[in-house]
Each structure stands twice: as C-alpha cells, then as structure tokens.
Amino acid sequence: MSKDVFPKDFLWGGAIAANQTEGAWNEDGKGPSINDAIRNGIVGGSLDNEIVDGRYYASHEAIDFYHRYKEDVALFAEMGMKCFRTSIAWSRIFPNGDETGPNEKGLQFYDDLFDELLKYGIEPVITISHFETPLYLVKKYGGWKNRRLIGFFTNYSEVIFRRYKEKVKYWMAFNEVNHLHTIPLAAGAIELKNEETKLQDIYQASHHIFVASALATKMCHEIIPNSQMGAMLSLSPIYPNTCNPDDVFDAYELRRRSLFYSDVLLRGYYPNYTKRIWKEYNIQVEMEQGDEEIIKQYTADYLGFSYYRSTTHQAGMPILGNTGGIMGLDNPYLEKTDWGWPIDAKGLRYVCNEVYDRYQKPLFIVENGYGGHDEINEEGNIIDDARMDYLNKHLIQLSEAIEDGCEIIGYTWWGPIDIVSAGTGEMKKRYGFVYVDKDNEGNGTLERRKKKSFYWYKQVIDTNGKVLFEDKLVQKI
Ligand code: BG6
16 A cells, blocks of 8 residues: 655755764864764763874774765765755864864865755755864863853854855754763763762753753854754653553653753753752752843754664663663563664654654654664675665654654654764664775775665655555565
8 A cells, every 4th residue: 555644845865974974084174073082982982182193093084975975975866865964073163162263174175065965956954063072172171061162162153054054954953962961972072070070060061052052043043044953862762661650750750861951942941850850969050141041032943853762761770870871671572783772663653752742843853774784795785674674664653653743854864874883983883875895993995885775765765755655665676
C-alpha cells in the first residue's frame, strides 16, 4: 500500500559537523578548537593542554571536507537532498574566540560551501556551535562558566548572520545543549576538575548559554528576515525499567534533566522544578538584571533534535551529575547496533509526540543514523542492509508521528558520508551512505565510494518517502 504522508516541502537531507569532517585544522588562519586537542573522542577521551606534535588527533584531517567539499556536495545533490546541515567552525572565524574582527579566509570558505550547496538547490541548515569551541576560550576563560563567553558568541553570531544573510535561513545555536550535563566539555567547553562544584558549574554555564541563545535569536531575526532559529537537543527517550512507581518517577526526573533545556529555550522561562533542584544541591546561579526578560522574549522558533536510541532507567541510577553519557540498562525488546546502541524506531514517534504535545512548535529531526562496521566485498560493493533497515524503520515511525499530528519540518540523516565519530574519535564507526577510505589510525586514500544505501536514500527522497510503504523494501535494491 503506497502512502503519501510527508509534506510536499519536507526537508530531506543529511547532517555533519565541521570538526568531524573538515580537517584543515590549522589552515587559512584557523585556530585550534577543543576537538583539535582531544584524543579518542569527547565521551571517554581526554583534552590535552596544548596540541602535541606528532600525536594523532582525528579532527586534524578528518575526511578532508575542507578541500573535497565540491565532490561531496555533488554526491549529496545526486542523492536529491533538499537541505544539508553542517556547523561553522567558530575558530575558523575567530581563531582564539575573543578577537574583535573575523578571519576573512574562514568566512570565505563558508561562502564557497554555501554557494556550492545553493547551486544544487540544497538549503543550508547551520549550527553555530557544535562541540567545537575555540580551545583558547576553554583554557583562558574556563568556557561557558564564564559570562564573557556570551559576548564572544554574540559577536561571532552577528558576523556570520551579516555575512550569510542571503544564503542561510535555518540556524541552530548550540548542538545538543542538554549534553551540558553528560559531556560538559563538548557542550559547554568546561573542564570539570572539581567534583564539588560540578553541578554549580553546569547550571551557571547553562544560564549563560540560554542568554547567548536568546540574544542570537534576536539578532538572527533582526538581520535575516524570515529566518528560523532552532534549539537543538539530544532526545533519547527514557523508559522506566519496570512499572514500579519509583522507576517510573525516576525516569521522569531523568527526562526532565534534558527537557529542562527545551523548556527554557522554547517556553522562555525556568520551570518550577528547577527551584527544588537548585535548593537541594545548593546551586546559586548568578544572573544579571534583564537576563530573564531576554530569555522570555527571544525563544527558539523550532526544536531540532537528534535521535539515535532509547535509554532504560532504574531508580537509584544517577540522574544529575553523571558525566560521560548514559547508556542505561539493557532493554530485552530491542536489537543493538555494532556499538551496543539499542535500535528503537518507535522511540522516535514517541519523542516527536512527547515534545510536540509539550511545546506545539515545529520539530526538525536533525540527526538520526546508524553507526556500524562496513565491509567492501569482492566486487567492490558495500551492502549495508542494516543501515537501510534502520533508516526505513525510523522513517516509517516518523510518518506515523506526522499522522499523529506532529508538525515536522524535515529529516537529516547523521553522517550521510562517513565521518569521525564524536564520541570515540573512530573512523570505523561508519554512518555514511558514502564510504570514505580511512581507518582509525588515519591511514587511507580518502577515496569516496557509494554504498548500497546511497541509492536507497535517493529513492526515498525522489518519491518523497512513498517508496517506504512498498513491500520488501530492502530486497528491491
Ligand atoms: C551526536 C552529535 O551526539 O551524536 C554528533 O551531535 C555525533 O556530533 C553523533 O557524531 C553520533 O555520535 P558518535 O559518537 O557515534 O559520533
């Protein structure tokens, strides 16, 4: 049975981030970002005080998108993408982060990239800060704990809004802002050295980020007519491990730890439950006069979110202050990826409904993807049925969410081309529809090769999703 569910102007696309793809980490005036000094990824890896000569850092070359973007954009266009999400590397524009004037060569790179996308009718969707704060802002200022970051960020935002106002309409301020709790270095550029002040630092940094997001939204609307500024969260749903009310309520509280960010950014005020948390943990968030009005006045236009998996939670597991990412308990009803991430397509429908009911603002699925091993067979092909199966199941659930009444702007597959894993720094955790010849140690020709899923995603886009509802989808390829 064929179904026509996806809106006519649905933004089908792909998403990447500058630090996981561009490479050219110190070319054309770019300064180092936190990612350029991290080994083994942002979840378990460590941040060096400075970049050590001869040491392998995956972001330094990544997949060399900086020099190969034309070839890659042509592949995205061949797939029929309507939009493409990437981030601007802050330290390409402001090498240290606190300069007053920008680096022209950095600005020129994104002009060229956006022109290349627009040449094919691909709408750029831009994240202003995706886990790649200039390293100097961490080392000199202590990252987002420091209020001065608001000024540096708004200065940077104003420069890029003015420069790209004719080219970029869809923006997001901070990638996965709720990860301030789990991976504060990536999301908040803060090195948590003191256990005792950890929560204090996280909430203070969160407040600065809320003010910066609101000010960026204000500027974005003033400078770019018809622009849209999104909040961006990682929204893995939380399931209670049992129907024991303790598990149920704990899971609810853990969920609120994430939704705290969208509550503030989309509704414009601190929710009441925050008061209790701050009191219990003795947290004093410093605010300046006018902050709360700014947050109230300039809320996000849409909610962008990443969705990969669900998490199963049991009472007693940490809710606040557990850094390093949460995997949760085993869910016996779900299969897992090669990296142990539960595959839960229905969870995507659940989250869409959950957040649409809560905010009634448009949703944009800006990351969803399958990271797994790929093999090149004797004929030189990559038959990635598991990736296609993941894609199909999630899109079918997304279509259900649309039928449930959720307003969904678009869907961008995470890593339409293989990129460096943010969490582990690996290349072999592959998400792409396009294979990149590179291994975890940095060896390889960087040659691009289409996988079976490349042709499939093209068909999905060409038919505006209708092909998903035909029988035996995967076997048809
Ligand atoms: C999200 C990030 O958390 O998940 C991406 O926004 C990241 O940057 C993606 O790449 C997948 O995670 P990983 O660790 O598999 O790269």
